[in-house]
Amino acid sequence: MEPTLVIAATSLLGLGLVAAALLRAWEGWLALKRRELDAAAKGHREPDDQRGAGPIALADMRERIRKLEAIANGVDL
Incomplete structure (x- = not known):
């Protein structure tokens, strides 16, 4: 072969x-x-899902937006 x-x-x-x-x-x-x-x-729901994580994430996102707006307006935090 x-x-x-x-x-x-x-x-x-x-x-x-x-x-x-x-x-x-x-x-x-x-x-x-x-x-x-x-x-x-x-x-x-998946077992690793956390109840109430949505409002916490929303509050965190609002805080980040507030900080970005302050930076855009020239305000020093």
């Missing part, structure tokens, strides 16, 4: 294995995203 043929066949087999692994990972990622969308549609 010619060495070039062996190398080509081995490379093709390796490429096929990598492609199969990537396809399986892609399908797993899609399944994860489907579960996340289903949970969001049903109104379930």
Whole structure:
């Protein structure tokens, strides 16, 4: 058997294995995203979500805007 043929066949087999692994990972990622969308549609919250974080983030953003406006007006804080 010619060495070039062996190398080509081995490379093709390796490429096929990598492609199969990537396809399986892609399908797993899609399944994860489907579960996340289903949970969001049903109104379930993630366990790491913090209740009340929205108003805190809004207050922080207002404070940043106030500081930027003061800088734009030339007021030294």
